[in-house]
Amino acid sequence: MNPLIIVGVCVLVAAGLTLVILHLALRYAAALPLDVANGRSLHVGAIPRIGGIGMAIAVTASQGCYAYFATAHLPAVLYVAAVGLVGVSFVDDCRTLPVVLRLLAHMVAAVTIVALLDVPWFYALALVLALIWMTNLYNFMDGSDGLAGTMAAIGFAAYALAAWPGNEPLACLAATVAAAAAAFLVFNGSPATVFLGDAGSIPLGFLAGALGILGWQQGLWSIWFPLQVFLPFIADATVTLGRRLLQGEAVWQAHRDHYYQRLVRLGLSHRTLAVYAGALMACCAATAIAALAARPEAQGGWLFFWCLVGTAIMIWTESRWRRAGSGREN
Secondary structure, X not given: OXXXXXXXXXXXXXXXXXXXXXHHHXXXXXXXXXXXXXXXXXXXXXXEOOHHHHHHHHHHHHHHHHHHHOOOOOXXXXXXXXXXXXHHHHHHHHOOOOHHHHHHHHHHHHHHHHOOOOOOHHHHHHHXXXXXXXXXXXXXXXXXXXXXXXXXXXXXXXXXXXXXXXXXXXXXXXXHHHHHHHHHHHHHOOOOOOOXXXXXXHHXXXXXXXXXXXXXXXXXXXXXXXXXXXXXXXXXXXXHHHHHHHOOOOOOOOOOOOHHHHHHHOOOOHHHHHHHHHHHHHHHHHHXXXXXXXXXXXXXXXXXXXXXXXXXXXXXXXXXXHHOOHHHOO
């Protein structure tokens, strides 16, 4: 069968199943794990956090279709690690797990991927730490209606385009994740009726990092490519964590101090934020794809340019925040 047809079928399976599963699940919303609003939330009421489970089932089914028709496949440990993170994170959604146990699961998943690479130990250590950070990054940034879903749809679609046709299994997995994320947005657009939950945000962050590393290791792109594609998420989460560390705050505790959260608290609607953030990420991804044929130095130059843009946005947001007097709030 034509590889493009196989991928197309898998994309339809991922999107269709996500829609069906979430539609049926929401009929029993009261019995589902709920994200109950508190003083650190940007939403009100109690919202089911089962979007990630729906996406995981749909993507797993789509990859089963791909495995049936295709001959080349990604390393099995990638799927095992991702499914393991879904399971651990879903338990955390239902009954909060200790931070140490969650981080241990993230570390094991990261080590299983980096162990596939033939790199010096100091590179391996850096990649493990980077992958653990990416695994948690989506969880940190999943706090506004439509934001994480939009970023996932754009980011993984960029991976799929960049990997095709050089690595069809990677392109197919990325495309099905993007399709499931787009279907999830039907229910997660403002006002959201379902959230990703840790069972969605943690595996998404892991796959964003793991596929970026595997694509780099297989020569599909330079190390700059995944960093630029997911730069809006990486920059906000990293700078916010650094700022909170310098201020002596407990970084593992929930808060409303990310730049995207401050923009909402300053009056920007969830929908407008998702559109602006999606447009920024689409520009980052488009220039990253366009620069794939350029030298690594030129690709690094584009990353530097978007870092400057991101820095300007964060400085502007910080200025608005201080002028509004909101900086005195907890």
